[in-house]
Amino acid sequence: MTDDQEPGSPRLSRRGLLGLAGAGVVGAGLGFGVDRVFTPEASAASGAAASYPFFGEHQSGIITAAQDRLHFAAFDVSDITAAELEELLSDWTYAANRMTTGLGAGQYGPASGPYDAPPDDTGEALDLPPSGLTITFGFGPTLFDDRFGLAGRRPEALIDLPHFPGDALVPALTGGDLCIQACSDDPQVAVHAIRNLSRIAFGRASLRWSQLGFGRTSSTTRAQATPRNLFGFKDGTANLRAEDSDTAADVWARASDGARWMAGGSYLVARKIRMTIETWDRSSLREQERVVGRTKGEGAPLSGGTEFTAPDFDATGRQDAPLIDEAAHVRLAHPDTNGGAKMLRRGYNFVDGNDDLGRLNAGLFFICFQRDPREQFVPIQLRLAKNDAMNEYLRHVGSGIFAVPPGAKTGGSIGDGLFG
Amino acid sequence: MTDDQEPGSPRLSRRGLLGLAGAGVVGAGLGFGVDRVFTPEASAASGAAASYPFFGEHQSGIITAAQDRLHFAAFDVSDITAAELEELLSDWTYAANRMTTGLGAGQYGPASGPYDAPPDDTGEALDLPPSGLTITFGFGPTLFDDRFGLAGRRPEALIDLPHFPGDALVPALTGGDLCIQACSDDPQVAVHAIRNLSRIAFGRASLRWSQLGFGRTSSTTRAQATPRNLFGFKDGTANLRAEDSDTAADVWARASDGARWMAGGSYLVARKIRMTIETWDRSSLREQERVVGRTKGEGAPLSGGTEFTAPDFDATGRQDAPLIDEAAHVRLAHPDTNGGAKMLRRGYNFVDGNDDLGRLNAGLFFICFQRDPREQFVPIQLRLAKNDAMNEYLRHVGSGIFAVPPGAKTGGSIGDGLFG
Numbered sequence: 001m002t003d004d005q006e007p008g009s010p011r012l013s014r015r016g017l018l019g020l021a022g023a024g025v026v027g028a029g030l031g032f033g034v035d036r037v038f039t040p041e042a043s044a045a046s047g048a049a050a051s052y053p054f055f056g057e058h059q060s061g062i063i064t065a066a067q068d069r070l071h072f073a074a075f076d077v078s079d080i081t082a083a084e085l086e087e088l089l090s091d092w093t094y095a096a097n098r099m100t101t102g103l104g105a106g107q108y109g110p111a112s113g114p115y116d117a118p119p120d121d122t123g124e125a126l127d128l129p130p131s132g133l134t135i136t137f138g139f140g141p142t143l144f145d146d147r148f149g150l151a152g153r154r155p156e157a158l159i160d161l162p163h164f165p166g167d168a169l170v171p172a173l174t175g176g177d178l179c180i181q182a183c184s185d186d187p188q189v190a191v192h193a194i195r196n197l198s199r200i201a202f203g204r205a206s207l208r209w210s211q212l213g214f215g216r217t218s219s220t221t222r223a224q225a226t227p228r229n230l231f232g233f234k235d236g237t238a239n240l241r242a243e244d245s246d247t248a249a250d251v252w253a254r255a256s257d258g259a260r261w262m263a264g265g266s267y268l269v270a271r272k273i274r275m276t277i278e279t280w281d282r283s284s285l286r287e288q289e290r291v292v293g294r295t296k297g298e299g300a301p302l303s304g305g306t307e308f309t310a311p312d313f314d315a316t317g318r319q320d321a322p323l324i325d326e327a328a329h330v331r332l333a334h335p336d337t338n339g340g341a342k343m344l345r346r347g348y349n350f351v352d353g354n355d356d357l358g359r360l361n362a363g364l365f366f367i368c369f370q371r372d373p374r375e376q377f378v379p380i381q382l383r384l385a386k387n388d389a390m391n392e393y394l395r396h397v398g399s400g401i402f403a404v405p406p407g408a409k410t411g412g413s414i415g416d417g418l419f420g
Numbered sequence: 421m422t423d424d425q426e427p428g429s430p431r432l433s434r435r436g437l438l439g440l441a442g443a444g445v446v447g448a449g450l451g452f453g454v455d456r457v458f459t460p461e462a463s464a465a466s467g468a469a470a471s472y473p474f475f476g477e478h479q480s481g482i483i484t485a486a487q488d489r490l491h492f493a494a495f496d497v498s499d500i501t502a503a504e505l506e507e508l509l510s511d512w513t514y515a516a517n518r519m520t521t522g523l524g525a526g527q528y529g530p531a532s533g534p535y536d537a538p539p540d541d542t543g544e545a546l547d548l549p550p551s552g553l554t555i556t557f558g559f560g561p562t563l564f565d566d567r568f569g570l571a572g573r574r575p576e577a578l579i580d581l582p583h584f585p586g587d588a589l590v591p592a593l594t595g596g597d598l599c600i601q602a603c604s605d606d607p608q609v610a611v612h613a614i615r616n617l618s619r620i621a622f623g624r625a626s627l628r629w630s631q632l633g634f635g636r637t638s639s640t641t642r643a644q645a646t647p648r649n650l651f652g653f654k655d656g657t658a659n660l661r662a663e664d665s666d667t668a669a670d671v672w673a674r675a676s677d678g679a680r681w682m683a684g685g686s687y688l689v690a691r692k693i694r695m696t697i698e699t700w701d702r703s704s705l706r707e708q709e710r711v712v713g714r715t716k717g718e719g720a721p722l723s724g725g726t727e728f729t730a731p732d733f734d735a736t737g738r739q740d741a742p743l744i745d746e747a748a749h750v751r752l753a754h755p756d757t758n759g760g761a762k763m764l765r766r767g768y769n770f771v772d773g774n775d776d777l778g779r780l781n782a783g784l785f786f787i788c789f790q791r792d793p794r795e796q797f798v799p800i801q802l803r804l805a806k807n808d809a810m811n812e813y814l815r816h817v818g819s820g821i822f823a824v825p826p827g828a829k830t831g832g833s834i835g836d837g838l839f840g
Contacts, residue, residue: 069607069634071771073774076778110652110716110717111652111705111715111716111717111718112717113705114705115704115705115706115709116704116705116706117704117705118701118702118703118704118705119652119705119708119716121652122650122652122697122701123648123651123652123653123716124635124648124649124650124651124652124769125648126648126652126716126717127645127648172776187489187607187634187635188634188635188648188769191634191635191769191771191782194780195650195697195780195782198778198780199698199701206777206778207774207778207779207780208778209773209774210771210773210774210780211773212632212634212771212773214489214607214608214611214632214634215544215607215608215611225547228543228544228545228546228547228608229544230542230544230611230615231543231544232530232531232539232541232542232543232544232546233543277542277615278619278622281538281542281619282538283538284535284536284537284538285531285533285534285535285536285537285538285539286535286536288539289535295531296530296531296539296543296546297530297531297532297546298531349544349608349611351491351611351630351632352772352773353629353630353631353632353772354493354627354629354630356592357626358496358618358626358627358628359627360614360615360618360627360630362611362615
């Protein structure tokens with residue numbers, strides 16, 4: 001191959017190229033050869049060579065088997081026009097599709113010239129396979145203000161999240177007009193994606209906040225073992241799984257829900273939850289298991305059984321005390337006690353160094369997807385925020401909600417529905 | 421197995437147990453069963469099950485094939501006695517040896533009781549294999565002040581690093597009495613190690629600064645492919661490798677060097693180097709290759725050949741200009757232009773979120789090991805700091821130097837030589 005660009009397929013816009021180049025010279029569009037050897041045909045592979053299609057009915061990175069690593073980014077859109085926003089989303093689509101197949105972000109790649117222009121890919125993923133990369137885009141509530149004429153397009157389900165009891169949100173870690181979730185089994189591939197998309201956005205949108213996650217805390221398919229969070233407990237045992245028959249109804253928005261353009265999309269809620277792990281680590285095993293409502297080793301409900309045994313919230317022990325505490329996390333979060341409400345959780349563990357007191361700045365970067373946050377995240381989180389015994393060991397410091405549009409059609413843009 | 425503790429082998433000290441428990445109740449020493457299934461016999465395995473012995477002539481984590489992920493931590497020792505410091509190092513040895521074999525940090529593990537005491541392991545690595553974990557301890561210059569009676573033990577090679585031109589060191593990211601480098605192919609295993617060692621140190625030493633690295637930037641064995649740093653270039657092509665005959669002479673301190681107790685040890689220099697990647701990303705491919713002195717794709721020297729071709733610093737091109745620029749990084753860092761001085765580099769890429777201006781806070785966490793920093797890191801870095809064309813795109817914000825003692829003998833402590 002000397003040029004991987006198909007005739008008639010989209011190219012990066014002139015503004016997108018300027019983002020790469022600053023005020024520099026931009027190449028004349030000559031083919032300079034492909035830099036990376038993985039092609040969309042590798043999509044069926046597994047392991048490091050795994051790749052997921054970018055185009056399709058739904059965006060990848062939602063019911064996709066949760067990858068091991070995360071780089072999440074929220075952006076503020078600059079003072080640009082609606083047409084320029086539309087072009088940005090088109091440029092992002094172009095680059096995201098390429099990167100999920102293992103190609104560089106732009107046509108020339110990081111190392112193939114033109115020599116007097118900046119490379120159109122930064123290069124740190126040059127020798128790396130797709131590693132299961134998914135890139136998932138979302139639109140925050142503020143995108144629907146009066147700047148871009150989109151107020152009438154705002155989905156009703158894209159609410160402003162209410163204040164939850166105990167919230168200690170830091171504005172610099174909260175909100176955003178746009179978000180990108182990049183997940184991969186190789187962190188360098190996820191970082192490469194966010195870096196190159198940020199670069200393409202130069203002058204049009206800038207990073208507001210971002211988060212690396214090193215370990216997944218949920219499984220989203222039956223084949224995946226349940227991972228552990230930084231409390232040391234299994235997390236997501238009762239999570240929705242891609243194979244489950246009712247998952248689609250809980251995850252995907254429908255045309256009849258209100259915003260027709262969101263049909264096949266979903267709503268993402270992100271919460272940066274700092275764990276006070278030093279306090280947790282000094283609590284007894286009995287207290288830890290009481291708070292969670294499950295055993296620490298096996299992850300079985302305290303009402304008995306093994307990890308996947310349904311919790312029996314009515315079971316009692318000595319002196320008729322419930323085996324699963326009234327304030328246990330598993331009780332308050334469970335669908336059985338929330339009118340059946342479920343979300344697809346897809347969170348990650350994080351450690352951001354340590355604070356001035358020598359405590360690790362660590363916790364859970366919670367991400368969930370759902371059909372309607374008003375029926376799912378919000379009522380569940382309100383209940384947890386009021387009563388969960390775990391609150392003593394948590395602090396919510398960041399938050400975001402985003403409408404995640406359906407997948408783009410081949411050759412289309414992730415913004416097509418929004419502006420359609 | 422119901423108790424993995426061999427008769428007569430060391431146990432965690434009472435203070436170490438108190439670190440786990442705070443002021444709480446500590447278990448009575450009864451065996452509660454082993455929580456993790458990996459034993460030292462798995463040492464010969466590869467991949468996730470790989471484990472490296474903790475005890476031996478040298479510490480692991482130096483010439484060990486560089487693992488993919490890093491958690492590095494520097495500690496300040498609290499107001500304790502020399503005997504208490506010695507005990508801390510013994511407790512760390514005990515836990516580090518266990519964790520590198522895949523066991524929990526303490527005897528009971530995270531999930532096996534006693535129920536009214538805090539677990540003696542935090543649990544997030546409970547189901548994970550050793551994943552090539554190495555834990556490497558070091559002693560900073562300040563440990564040899566007048567607090568612990570160690571002034572006379574300070575190795576001459578453990579200098580205070582000079583100020584280098586352009587240094588922008590942040591005190592909170594610099595120095596430390598002790599350091600621990602935890603490397604693993606699974607970041608959760610590396611984080612687990614630092615977290616549990618920090619916890620054991622409670623009241624005796626506290627985290628001063630710490631750093632996660634997501635991608636290795638050097639190879640230390642011939643079998644490893646050369647990775648890329650966040651400039652997008654291959655890094656460490658000319659690095660020392662474990663198999664090379666002269667590596668031992670460049671890495672290991674000798675009894676005849678001065679401090680006899682450091683024989684078989686090494687000296688670690690860490691530098692947190694922030695890259696101004698947005699500026700770099702807007703420079704032309706020609707400029708990037710000029711600065712590095714190698715091609716971006718193949719990593720070949722600009723004097724010609726392929727990645728492992730020796731650079732020809734005398735080769736000239738048009739108008740007799742040198743093919744490798746006079747200020748190119750490869751020229752200034754190369755052993756041929758530094759009187760043969762070489763170091764074993766073992767650094768990692770990092771991204772710590774973004775700054776207020778939307779720029780990724782990203783760069784290289786540089787780590788190197790050497791026999792004597794006065795002959796190796798310091799003269800090379802002085803030369804680079806003065807002349808390297810790469811300085812325009814770098815800022816050194818953190819720094820540390822540590823004497824890394826030889827490996828502990830089986831059943832001994834990493835502090836035996838220091839206090840011997």
